[in-house]
Amino acid sequence: MTAVNFKPALLLNADFRPVSMVPMSLISGQDAIKDTLSERLSVVETYDIPIRTQGSRLGNAINMKLPSVVALKHYVSVDRPAPFTRYSVFIRDKKRCAYCQKELTMSEFTFDHVVPRSKGGKDCFENVVVSCSPCNTIKADKSLREAGMTLARKAIAPTVRQLSQIAMSIPIAANALHETWMPYLGPVTVYTNESDGRFPSDMSSADYWNVELETD
Ligand SMILES: [Zn+2]
Numbered sequence: 001m002t003a004v005n006f007k008p009a010l011l012l013n014a015d016f017r018p019v020s021m022v023p024m025s026l027i028s029g030q031d032a033i034k035d036t037l038s039e040r041l042s043v044v045e046t047y048d049i050p051i052r053t054q055g056s057r058l059g060n061a062i063n064m065k066l067p068s069v070v071a072l073k074h075y076v077s078v079d080r081p082a083p084f085t086r087y088s089v090f091i092r093d094k095k096r097c098a099y100c101q102k103e104l105t106m107s108e109f110t111f112d113h114v115v116p117r118s119k120g121g122k123d124c125f126e127n128v129v130v131s132c133s134p135c136n137t138i139k140a141d142k143s144l145r146e147a148g149m150t151l152a153r154k155a156i157a158p159t160v161r162q163l164s165q166i167a168m169s170i171p172i173a174a175n176a177l178h179e180t181w182m183p184y185l186g187p188v189t190v191y192t193n194e195s196d197g198r199f200p201s202d203m204s205s206a207d208y209w210n211v212e213l214e215t216d
Pocket residue numbers: 097098099100101102131132133134135136
């Protein structure tokens with residue numbers, strides 16, 4: 001295959017909505033082409049990047065444009081549990097401290113175990129919340145009652161659908177998006193000022209944000 005600068009494609013469900021917004025469902029250009037050829041996906045939008053291969057005994061020559069938006073031919077349920085990741089917790093809590101509700105930037109927040117790990121608290125959605133540093137320091141290794149603190153909201157384990165709905169209300173960095181994706185993302189708000197740091201746009205941090213966390 002001709003070497004091209006493969007860009008990711010937005011992956012839509014069979015209903016043409018993103019499979020997931022947290023993290024945004026993207027697949028590599030290579031996979032988008034492979035799964036289109038195997039008829040698992042259909043191409044919805046393309047980049048202006050031609051893809052050509054020579055015909056071979058394995059198949060006919062391919063002559064297409066690199067997909068920018070693809071859709072699954074078979075619907076996958078979005079009422080399944082969301083993956084337990086830092087990013088999921090951050091979005092579920094709407095990037096606010098679960099105790100004082102202060103809105104936090106990417107560099108300000110911490111995670112707190114509601115029931116401290118030292119007291120048997122688990123690593124799971126129901127026990128991990130976003131916290132500002134001052135609240136985390138006050139809470140320390142205490143239970144809510146010992147610390148005299150309360151959660152602003154119950155810490156729930158969200159579904160993919162619930163997290164996607166919350167993500168719609170949080171601005172997304174413009175440089176993380178391609179214009180051909182916009183009609184399929186729903187009513188998202190986009191910001192262009194990188195220094196805002198309101199939403200992870202740095203793909204190099206995907207390992208930190210999107211890797212599923214160990215659960216006890
Ligand atoms: Zn706080």
